[in-house]
Amino acid sequence: MSALESARERLQPVFERIGATSLEREQSRTLPTEAVRDLRDAGFGRLRIPVEFGGDGLSWPDFAELLIELAALDSNLPQIFRGHIAYVEDLIAAAPGPRRERWLRRLAAGDLVGNAWSEVGSGAIGASGTVVSEAGDGSLRVDGRKxxxxxxxxxxxxxxxATKDGTDVTVLIPRHQEGVTVLDDWDGFGQPLTGTGTAIFESAEVSAEDVAPFADRFRYQTAVYQLVLVSVLAGIAAAVERDVAEQIRARTRVYSHGTAARTHEDPQILQIVGELSAVAAVARASVLEVARAVERAAALADDRDSADAIDAVVEAEFASAQSQVVLTDLVPRAATRLFDTLGASAISGSKSLDRHWRNARAVASHNPWIFKARQLGDRAVTGAVPDFIWAVGVAAPK
Structure with missing residues (x-):
């Protein structure tokens, strides 16, 4: 049995429970706390961790397969693990050492990592209002709002x-301490259960060994972050195909001006379903191509400054951008097109079929595709390679 087959077999009971309860969670806006715990206990957080540290050692293409499968059941869940996935990858790509080994084993045992990079407000572009400073007793503290x-x-x-002494850093903050508050105040119309809200740090304690220069992060990180998002889009496309087929098979009423006595025999309806099936297939193929590009970058991470490693990073970044540009258009459009097959009954709140469009549109809004498309065009015409680390904020007047 392959590593992928073994992991899939272990996760299958959890995936089945998630699929059976995802609609209820979406309708009641109930955070998937139990689902996250079940995934953690089943080892979802260790899928990429090397076997010698207690993980499954999956390749990126194999891991992407499972991300898509999970997203088809509940699109919130792969995105919830996005920060964890990136942190694991940073450790995998890091030079061998005691901290790397200790943390890989700790995460393989079940600890989970969240994400807190973005800030809102009127700060300057790229500036962080979150600061790591030394307290009077010599310990390090973090203050800020994300x-x-x-x-x-x-x-x-x-x-x-954050920043420390004027240098951009990353800091791993223990979540469960008095100085950390995390709010469920995300009010987006899509991906409502990802916990994408506010984190407040008030003299939160952190270990010095868990503060590192941002420049030391693994170089293909934005491709990894984007790979998770396009995997979610591919999962939503698969869910659209699945749900529309189920609804059509169960439908008995037809329109007098239709072309068949049963909806599932109507060639016009079947054409639309075929189009949705094609979108799902293309989305999956696109994600797996990105995963292969990320796998090549990961394989060269040990020699991060070599020409081959830098070229692999560039290819991974552009592959993820190409997938994002295409799937941002195809998947939300497919999630709307499904309503052309079912009539007015499809908009029933009890079905919540609108969640596919809302969730796809929310995912597609991350890292706006229009700027990625311009960069792709610039590369095609001039060979230009942009900086792959982006920031948001108020720009200085030109």
């Missing part, structure tokens, strides 16, 4: 960006 803290409300640790 938003879009996906997954942190479920996590044991929070991977945050």
């Amino acid at each position: 938003f879009y803290t996906t997954g942190s409300i479920f996590a044991d640790w929070i991977d945050a960006t």
